[in-house]
Amino acid sequence: MKNQKKYLLDENEIPRAWFNIQAIMPNKPLPFLHPATRQELKPEDLFPIFCEECSKQELNQTDEWIPIPEEVVRQYAAYRCTPLVRAYDFEKALGTPARIYFKNESVSPAGSHKLNSALAQAYYAKEQGITNLTTETGAGQWGGALSYAAKKFGIECAVYMVKASYNQKPYRRSIMQTFGATITPSPSMSTRAGKDMITADPNDQGSLGGAISEAIELALTTDNCKYSLGSVLNHVCLHQTVIGLEAEKQMALAEDYPDIVIACFGGGSNFCGIALPFMRHKIQKGEKTRFIAAEPASCPKLTRGEFKYDFGDESGLTPLLPMYTLGHTFKPATIHAGGLRYHGAGVVLSQLMKDGYMEAVDIEQNESFKAGVLFARTEGIIPAPESCHAIAATVHEALKCKETGESKTILFNLSGHGFVDMSAYDQYLAGELQDFRLSDEELAKFMASANALNE
Amino acid sequence: MKNQKKYLLDENEIPRAWFNIQAIMPNKPLPFLHPATRQELKPEDLFPIFCEECSKQELNQTDEWIPIPEEVVRQYAAYRCTPLVRAYDFEKALGTPARIYFKNESVSPAGSHKLNSALAQAYYAKEQGITNLTTETGAGQWGGALSYAAKKFGIECAVYMVKASYNQKPYRRSIMQTFGATITPSPSMSTRAGKDMITADPNDQGSLGGAISEAIELALTTDNCKYSLGSVLNHVCLHQTVIGLEAEKQMALAEDYPDIVIACFGGGSNFCGIALPFMRHKIQKGEKTRFIAAEPASCPKLTRGEFKYDFGDESGLTPLLPMYTLGHTFKPATIHAGGLRYHGAGVVLSQLMKDGYMEAVDIEQNESFKAGVLFARTEGIIPAPESCHAIAATVHEALKCKETGESKTILFNLSGHGFVDMSAYDQYLAGELQDFRLSDEELAKFMASANALNE
Numbered sequence: 001m002k003n004q005k006k007y008l009l010d011e012n013e014i015p016r017a018w019f020n021i022q023a024i025m026p027n028k029p030l031p032f033l034h035p036a037t038r039q040e041l042k043p044e045d046l047f048p049i050f051c052e053e054c055s056k057q058e059l060n061q062t063d064e065w066i067p068i069p070e071e072v073v074r075q076y077a078a079y080r081c082t083p084l085v086r087a088y089d090f091e092k093a094l095g096t097p098a099r100i101y102f103k104n105e106s107v108s109p110a111g112s113h114k115l116n117s118a119l120a121q122a123y124y125a126k127e128q129g130i131t132n133l134t135t136e137t138g139a140g141q142w143g144g145a146l147s148y149a150a151k152k153f154g155i156e157c158a159v160y161m162v163k164a165s166y167n168q169k170p171y172r173r174s175i176m177q178t179f180g181a182t183i184t185p186s187p188s189m190s191t192r193a194g195k196d197m198i199t200a201d202p203n204d205q206g207s208l209g210g211a212i213s214e215a216i217e218l219a220l221t222t223d224n225c226k227y228s229l230g231s232v233l234n235h236v237c238l239h240q241t242v243i244g245l246e247a248e249k250q251m252a253l254a255e256d257y258p259d260i261v262i263a264c265f266g267g268g269s270n271f272c273g274i275a276l277p278f279m280r281h282k283i284q285k286g287e288k289t290r291f292i293a294a295e296p297a298s299c300p301k302l303t304r305g306e307f308k309y310d311f312g313d314e315s316g317l318t319p320l321l322p323m324y325t326l327g328h329t330f331k332p333a334t335i336h337a338g339g340l341r342y343h344g345a346g347v348v349l350s351q352l353m354k355d356g357y358m359e360a361v362d363i364e365q366n367e368s369f370k371a372g373v374l375f376a377r378t379e380g381i382i383p384a385p386e387s388c389h390a391i392a393a394t395v396h397e398a399l400k401c402k403e404t405g406e407s408k409t410i411l412f413n414l415s416g417h418g419f420v421d422m423s424a425y426d427q428y429l430a431g432e433l434q435d436f437r438l439s440d441e442e443l444a445k446f447m448a449s450a451n452a453l454n455e
Numbered sequence: 456m457k458n459q460k461k462y463l464l465d466e467n468e469i470p471r472a473w474f475n476i477q478a479i480m481p482n483k484p485l486p487f488l489h490p491a492t493r494q495e496l497k498p499e500d501l502f503p504i505f506c507e508e509c510s511k512q513e514l515n516q517t518d519e520w521i522p523i524p525e526e527v528v529r530q531y532a533a534y535r536c537t538p539l540v541r542a543y544d545f546e547k548a549l550g551t552p553a554r555i556y557f558k559n560e561s562v563s564p565a566g567s568h569k570l571n572s573a574l575a576q577a578y579y580a581k582e583q584g585i586t587n588l589t590t591e592t593g594a595g596q597w598g599g600a601l602s603y604a605a606k607k608f609g610i611e612c613a614v615y616m617v618k619a620s621y622n623q624k625p626y627r628r629s630i631m632q633t634f635g636a637t638i639t640p641s642p643s644m645s646t647r648a649g650k651d652m653i654t655a656d657p658n659d660q661g662s663l664g665g666a667i668s669e670a671i672e673l674a675l676t677t678d679n680c681k682y683s684l685g686s687v688l689n690h691v692c693l694h695q696t697v698i699g700l701e702a703e704k705q706m707a708l709a710e711d712y713p714d715i716v717i718a719c720f721g722g723g724s725n726f727c728g729i730a731l732p733f734m735r736h737k738i739q740k741g742e743k744t745r746f747i748a749a750e751p752a753s754c755p756k757l758t759r760g761e762f763k764y765d766f767g768d769e770s771g772l773t774p775l776l777p778m779y780t781l782g783h784t785f786k787p788a789t790i791h792a793g794g795l796r797y798h799g800a801g802v803v804l805s806q807l808m809k810d811g812y813m814e815a816v817d818i819e820q821n822e823s824f825k826a827g828v829l830f831a832r833t834e835g836i837i838p839a840p841e842s843c844h845a846i847a848a849t850v851h852e853a854l855k856c857k858e859t860g861e862s863k864t865i866l867f868n869l870s871g872h873g874f875v876d877m878s879a880y881d882q883y884l885a886g887e888l889q890d891f892r893l894s895d896e897e898l899a900k901f902m903a904s905a906n907a908l909n910e
Contacts, residue, residue, distance in 0.1 A: 179832060
């Protein structure tokens with residue numbers, strides 16, 4: 001084992017192909033279904049909403065490796081390869097014999113891993129002659145990433161930002177505007193879907209599902225405009241595999257290999273990014289690595305949701321997706337980890353979860369910030385509230401090692417920094433942060449919306 | 456010439472010694488003077504305020520290389536070596552034949568170059584058995600850096616933050632608190648100096664000079680407590696030379712050498728950091744490199760100030776320093792580049808300026824943000840308002856190359872990111888940002904305070 005602090009890779013080591021786990025899954029994901037006909041979806045059914053290339057990638061169950069376009073690699077080089085870092089001082093503060101590594105995706109221009117897919121999606125849009133992209137954003141990480149990526153490829157970008165985050169995180173809005181995008185708080189009066197939500201509840205603070213409905217509606221009703229999603233879908237998870245592919249090489253430089261891989265879980269793209277390249281060795285070579293998704297106790301789709309067909313958005317504009325869900329009408333508590341406030345889990349991940357290749361834990365909001373502050377004070381990076389969940393799950397495992405005396409190797413993905421989430425840290429440090437745990441009654445109420453679709 | 460995007464160096468390449476230009480200056484800096492006796496200062500005269508090791512480094516005119524303690528190198532490894540980046544897309548947007556490189560210091564835990572000295576100062580304090588450090592901060596970059604460094608070495612940290620910045624940049628305060636420091640807006644009622652300022656002007660929005668007075672007073676009146684400064688002084692500039700020493704190796708990797716080196720200028724530490732290692736080749740080998748300091752038009756100490764003995768702080772608690780100054784009673788306009796709102800230039804830099812080794816330009820606030828937004832949209836990093844001044848000066852030179860057709864090599868220091876300065880970008884994008892140019896009348900009024908000391 002090496003004892004460096006950071007393992008760097010030159011831009012020449014940026015992966016030239018994304019890893020498509022669909023090609024090697026023992027049980028392929030169930031088909032996407034057309035909501036009206038319940039027929040199996042073909043890529044061309046997605047063309048009205050998404051770029052053609054992304055639509056094809058979405059349903060590609062045969063090609064294990066999908067080449068990354070040269071121009072995307074060139075744009076990746078602004079920040080990739082990202083460092084793999086050994087968290088020596090964090091280990092020491094925990095008093096654990098575990099070796100903790102993190103992949104630092106916070107160094108990207110937009111401050112998170114989200115840019116890995118945004119650049120790919122903006123590139124394919126440009127190639128197809130698209131002039132406008134729409135999207136939704138929760139905490140603003142994805143919106144910031146797509147705003148920047150769209151600008152780089154000369155495309156206009158319109159972002160629906162979940163109202164709770166819009167108000168909590170004004171700097172995120174400013175970042176998107178600095179990158180040249182147009183931002184609208186969701187629900188808004190600019191779409192039919194938004195008007196319906198506001199009519200139903202004038203104080204609706206928004207959700208990712210609702211913002212997705214608005215963005216899709218705008219794409220469907222605007223010329224030469226497509227919709228772009230920042231998580232959940234297979235092509236997004238695919239693009240994120242550059243994270244794990246790099247980490248694999250970097251763990252080899254460290255002469256180590258992860259016993260446990262951890263990432264926070266919203267829709268699954270960050271988790272897939274770090275996990276899937278390592279999971280292929282579990283599938284193909286029987287490696288014993290554990291994969292742990294850390295989700296908020298307020299939004300526990302993997303730990304307490306059910307595997308069902310459900311809509312990806314609140315208003316039911318998407319195909320029916322086979323996934324772990326809390327029900328598409330789910331209204332998440334206004335936790336600061338806006339990027340985790342989503343009712344469903346990605347299709348590929350849901351199948352892998354069902355098949356026992358991974359596990360999940362839920363984390364309370366205060367616990368996540370406690371872990372984040374310790375990490376900031378020891379490793380110097382203030383983590384995004386989402387990433388704090390991964391860090392808290394890492395603390396769990398590191399403390400188990402302390403009890404048992406085992407020196408396990410833990411790798412987690414630091415999906416983003418928290419420089420524009422400081423009001424959340426203020427509240428935590430002042431002891432004013434609330435915990436939210438979804439009650440059984442609420443869960444049953446929301447789940448009914450998914451159950452109705454599966455009768 | 457190589458055509459990579461980034462030039463990385465492994466942590467094993469972190470410099471093991473700082474470069475002390477005082478040892479090779481053709482004209483040594485004039486002595487520091489005791490304000491009461493006007494006698495030349497010895498290191499021990501600084502011991503009541505500063506750590507002993509820093510005091511010795513301050514007046515060391517003989518050792519060209521000063522070893523970096525092993526523990527400081529270990530802490531540097533969390534973020535150093537920082538990347539050297541070729542700004543291809545920024546060049547393209549400017550249509551310039553110039554090759555533009557930047558050293559990216561924004562990747563440090565505290566978000567700026569400031570940590571390079573903070574870690575060194577906190578280490579020396581710890582070694583001396585000091586338990587408390589005080590300091591001032593303008594934009595909050597230095598305060599954030601010292602808060603983190605102090606925490607790493609188990610020292611308590613109290614920060615006086617210029618009131619204008621405290622109100623403009625609440626996230627900076629939060630960052631310092633997350634790192635565990637105590638923050639007080641300056642002027643405050645907690646010191647004699649602060650009370651005097653508030654009595655003179657209840658609406659005093661503070662200045663770096665005033666906050667320094669408060670922090671020094673607290674250090675002088677508290678047991679086992681020293682003061683720590685983030686710029687201006689020679690030992691701070693010394694610690695920053697790791698920037699240029701790394702950049703020198705990285706320019707060699709790029710098979711290139713700078714014709715022009717540019718940095719923004721507050722007290723001089725960021726400028727010294729990138730410039731001095733290259734300037735030694737100008738002094739020792741006659742290299743023709745130009746060195747350009749970019750200062751705000753509202754605070755033009757190098758372009759319109761005078762070389763005088765003056766105090767480093769507003770209340771006259773520091774020794775008399777031989778430097779370019781606007782007068783220690785200078786009240787800067789409330790520009791967003793809080794780190795540049797200082798009346799004086801570092802002693803070493805002032806002598807080098809006087810001797811013709813460097814030049815300076817002034818930049819208006821709107822011009823700085825215009826350059827910063829273009830940089831953000833092309834290179835993906837939202838620069839700190841201070842760094843925007845360096846970028847604007849780079850634009851000047853790049854556009855001159857466009858006119859003449861020369862492919863000059865320009866290197867600038869990206870001293871920090873602007874993620875917590877987004878309200879400034881909001882104002883710029885809304886067209887609401889004011890320009891401030893210091894008038895001749897104001898200049899004469901402030902300068903009188905320095906003139907009085909030189910009679």
